[in-house]
Amino acid sequence: MVKITVDDRELEVEEHLTVLEACIQNGIFIPNLCFLKTRHHPHASCRLCFVSIEGYDRPVTSCTERVRDGMVVKTNTPEVRALQKSAFKLLMSLHPCHPKICPTEKPCLLMRIAKHIGVGLNPKPLEHIDRGLPDLVDFGPLYYVPNRCVLCAKCIHTCRTINQMPLLTFAKRGIMTMVAYFDGEQNTSICANCNACVDVCPVAALLPKSAFTSSVESRKA
Amino acid sequence: MEAGKHNANQLVTEEEERAIAEKLPAIFREFSQERTNLLPILQRIQETFKFLSPGAMRAVANYIGISTSEVYGVATFYNQFRFHPPGRHEIKVCMGTACHVKGGDIILENFERKLGIKEGETTPDREYSIERVACVGCCALAPVAVVDDKVIGYMQPSKVEGLFLQFEIQRKIREGQIKAEAS
Numbered sequence: 001m002v003k004i005t006v007d008d009r010e011l012e013v014e015e016h017l018t019v020l021e022a023c024i025q026n027g028i029f030i031p032n033l034c035f036l037k038t039r040h041h042p043h044a045s046c047r048l049c050f051v052s053i054e055g056y057d058r059p060v061t062s063c064t065e066r067v068r069d070g071m072v073v074k075t076n077t078p079e080v081r082a083l084q085k086s087a088f089k090l091l092m093s094l095h096p097c098h099p100k101i102c103p104t105e106k107p108c109l110l111m112r113i114a115k116h117i118g119v120g121l122n123p124k125p126l127e128h129i130d131r132g133l134p135d136l137v138d139f140g141p142l143y144y145v146p147n148r149c150v151l152c153a154k155c156i157h158t159c160r161t162i163n164q165m166p167l168l169t170f171a172k173r174g175i176m177t178m179v180a181y182f183d184g185e186q187n188t189s190i191c192a193n194c195n196a197c198v199d200v201c202p203v204a205a206l207l208p209k210s211a212f213t214s215s216v217e218s219r220k221a
Numbered sequence: 222m223e224a225g226k227h228n229a230n231q232l233v234t235e236e237e238e239r240a241i242a243e244k245l246p247a248i249f250r251e252f253s254q255e256r257t258n259l260l261p262i263l264q265r266i267q268e269t270f271k272f273l274s275p276g277a278m279r280a281v282a283n284y285i286g287i288s289t290s291e292v293y294g295v296a297t298f299y300n301q302f303r304f305h306p307p308g309r310h311e312i313k314v315c316m317g318t319a320c321h322v323k324g325g326d327i328i329l330e331n332f333e334r335k336l337g338i339k340e341g342e343t344t345p346d347r348e349y350s351i352e353r354v355a356c357v358g359c360c361a362l363a364p365v366a367v368v369d370d371k372v373i374g375y376m377q378p379s380k381v382e383g384l385f386l387q388f389e390i391q392r393k394i395r396e397g398q399i400k401a402e403a404s
């Protein structure tokens with residue numbers, strides 16, 4: 001066990017933990033989208049979990065930093081918030097928020113993060129970018145909504161963990177990156193009843209066809 | 222190019238997939254079953270068939286022993302791979318620096334709108350395919366399109382229209398000839 005100080009609160013945590021895990025375990029919310037416990041190497045792609053650590057000249061992502069004895073962490077400095085806000089705005093410029101038809105449980109994780117860091121759900125002053133992706137992509141047993149996806153890669157990692165021959169992957173690159181489904185020689189029935197990727201998705205970008213809500217259907221029509 | 226569930230499925234017939242599948246073992250023999258060979262194999266397949274069919278990607282995955290989705294992910298990452306068979310008329314629109322400055326993207330959009338497909342795709346009748354290329358080396362003629370290996374400089378939307386008029390006439394003559402031979 002090591003002692004760390006987070007926002008003037010003294011915590012005693014296990015030593016192998018990352019700063020993010022230690023905070024979450026102690027009820028201190030740090031915005032994060034891509035963190036998964038089962039990952040050996042943090043993806044560190046959402047750029048939301050920044051914290052300031054005493055002795056460091058700039059904020060660092062808390063999912064990549066392990067706790068050390070005597071560490072002094074601040075989760076809400078102006079520098080941290082500035083980084084989180086720009087990362088969040090960039091995310092929202094590709095994620096049009098339609099709370100009425102979005103099947104996530106409200107408040108969704110993005111809403112909680114917006115409230116926590118004190119910004120709106122629009123991308124302002126950034127523009128919304130239309131990547132020209134389809135509204136809905138058929139993934140065999142699932143549907144994929146590219147414009148909701150925040151590319152956290154949790155689904156891909158989860159699929160890889162469960163299946164030796166995963167069905168999900170990132171396709172294309174840059175701003176056109178999206179999750180893709182490509183089935184192999186094996187049949188897709190392993191996928192049909194699993195839904196692990198659906199459960200792990202923070203933004204309801206993956207939906208099982210069986211539980212498909214009429215809201216998306218009406219949007220498609 | 223449509224990612225996700227591959228819509229080349231609709232374009233590539235089962236016969237074509239079978240024809241490709243028959244020739245794949247000969248290609249595979251040139252490479253050992255290691256994942257470092259993934260790109261060379263994909264390049265070799267594209268060299269032979271001009272595109273990567275879904276069946277070919279499945280076969281590659283099987284050969285190297287990795288998942289099909291991984292093959293697809295790697296292949297879509299690189300611009301050099303295409304997932305649709307080329308059309309009878311191959312349209313390449315230059316997106317190099319000079320052409321970009323001179324509005325190459327407008328020309329590309331013209332072609333895309335005219336044919337109802339995106340770059341990297343082929344029309345369902347297999348007549349036309351559109352591709353974007355980096356630089357064809359004649360920047361003084363920007364914006365440039367290469368249609369069936371013929372370089373067309375100073376592209377304009379009106380030239381796009383003219384081109385298709387010409388192709389449609391050719392097509393009518395061709396189909397007329399087929400009818401004449403049949404009767």
